[in-house]
Amino acid sequence: MPETPSASPTSPLDGLRFAFGTLTVVPVRVTRWDREAARGGMLCAPLAGLVVGAAAAAAGLLLLFLGAGPLLAAVATAAVPAVLTRGLHLDGLADTADGLGSGKPAEDALRIMKQSDIGPFGVLALVFVLLAQVAALAQAYGGSWARGALAAVVAAAAARTALTLAARTGAPAARPEGLGAAVAGVVPARGAAATALAGVVAAGAASGALLGPYGAAREALAVVVALAAAELLLRHCGRRFGGVTGDVFGGLAETAATTALVVLSLSPSPG
Template sequence: MPSANPDPSPAPWPDGLRFAFGTLTVLPVRVTRWDREAARGGMLCAPLAGLLVGGCAAALGGLLLFLGAGPLLAAVATAAVPAALTRGLHLDGLADTADGLGSGKPAEDALRIMKQSDIGPFGVLTLLFVLLAQVAALAQAYGDSWARGLLAAVVSATAARLALTLAARRGVPAARPEGLGAAVAGVVPTGGALAVAAGVVAAAGAGGAFFGAYDIARAALAVLAAVTAAELLLRHCTRRLGGVTGDVFGGLAETAATTALVVLCLGR
C-alpha cells in the first residue's frame, strides 16, 4: 500500500513514464512500481500519454479523410480512439461521477452509488451530451480543414491528461483510502503541476501557429479553458465527496477534453 506521506525525493522518470502509460492507456506497459514516488512521476507525465492518445486519434481521423470519408465519420472515429485506448474508463468515470453528484445524497451514499457497476439516468444523459459535443466540435474542425481537426484531437487529449496532473497536486485529498484516486491524490508538487501546465499551454500555442496568430491564442486558450472547467468540477467534487476518486479523475479528463474541443471550434 502506498505511503500516506508524499516523498519529496525526485520523481523516477522511467518508472513515472511506465506508471503514466500503464495506468492511463491500454498499452502493454508493465507498471513496476506502485508507490507514491512513481505515482508522482506518472502524473507529471500524464500529458505525454495524452499526446500519444491524441496522436492516434488524429491519425485515424486523418486516414479516413484521406480515404474519402466525410468530416462527421472522421469525427466519430477520432472521438472513439481515446475511449478505446482507455477501455472507456474515463467515460465510465464521468458517468459514475454524474450519478453520484446528481443523486444529491451525502458523500458516503454518493460514493457508494459511484462504485456500483450500473449507470443511472444522470450518467446516461451526461455521456450522451458529452459525446455529442465532442463529435460535433471535431466534425466542425475537420470541416474547416483536415489539419485543424488533427490539431483539435491532439490538443484535447493532451489537455484532458493535464487536468489529471493538476488534480493530483498537493492539497487535494482522496475521498477513499483505496483505489487509483488514493494512490495519486496529492502526489504532485504544486510548482511541478504548474510548470507542466505552462509547457502544455505553450505547446498548444505552437501547434496553433501553423494557422496564424489568432489560432495561437485560441489553442492556448482552449487548454486554459479546459483546465479551468476541470478545476471547477474538481472543487465541486471535493466539497461534495470529500476528495477525489478514480471516477472523478475520469470525469475531469472528459470535461477538459470536451471544453477544449468546444473552444477550438468557436470564433471561426
C-alpha cells in the same frame, strides 16, 4: 498487474510506465506502484495524452484520406481515446455524474459511484459529452484537416494535464483505496502549475506553426478554459465527496477534453 514496489530510487522511466500503464492500454510493465512512481506518472500524464491524441488524429485523417466526410472522421477521432483507455474515463464521467446528481451525502454518493450500473445522470452525461465532442470535431475537420488533427491532440493533452493538476498537493482522496488514493496529492503544486503552463505554451506553439498567430491564440485559450472547467469540477467534487476518486479523475479528463473542443468550435478562423 502492478508489482511490489521496489526499494530502488525512482527513475523517469518508472513515471512513464506508471502514466501509460494506468491511463492507456499501451502494454507497458508497471514496475513501481508507490507514491514516488505515481508522482512521476502524473507529471507524465500529458505525454500519454499526446500519444492518445496523435492516434485519434491519425484515425480521423485516415478516413478523410479515404474519402470520408468530416462527421465520420470526427466519430472515429472521438472513439479512439475511448478505446485506448478501455472507456475508463467515460465510465468515470458517468459515475461522477450519478454521484453528483444523486444529491445524497458523500458516503451514499460514493457508494452509488461504486455500483456497476449507470444511472440516468450518467447516461445523460455520456450522451451529451459524446455528442458535443463529435460535433466540435466535425466542425474542426470541416475547416481543414490540420484544424481537426490539432483539435484532437490538444483536447487529449489538455484532458491529461487536468489530471496532473488534480493530483496536486492539497487535493485529498475521498476513499482510502483505489487509483484516486494512489495519486491524490502526489504532485507538488509548483510542478503541477509548471506542467499546465508548459501545456498551454506547447499548444500555442504547435498551432502557430500550422495555423498562424490566430491559431496559436485559439488553441492556447482552449487549453486554459479546459483546465479552468476541470478545476471547477474538481472543487465541486471535493466539497461533495470529500476528495477525489478514480471516477472523478475520469470525469475531469472528459470535461477538459470536451471543453477544449467546444472552445475551438466557437473560434472559427478569420474570414
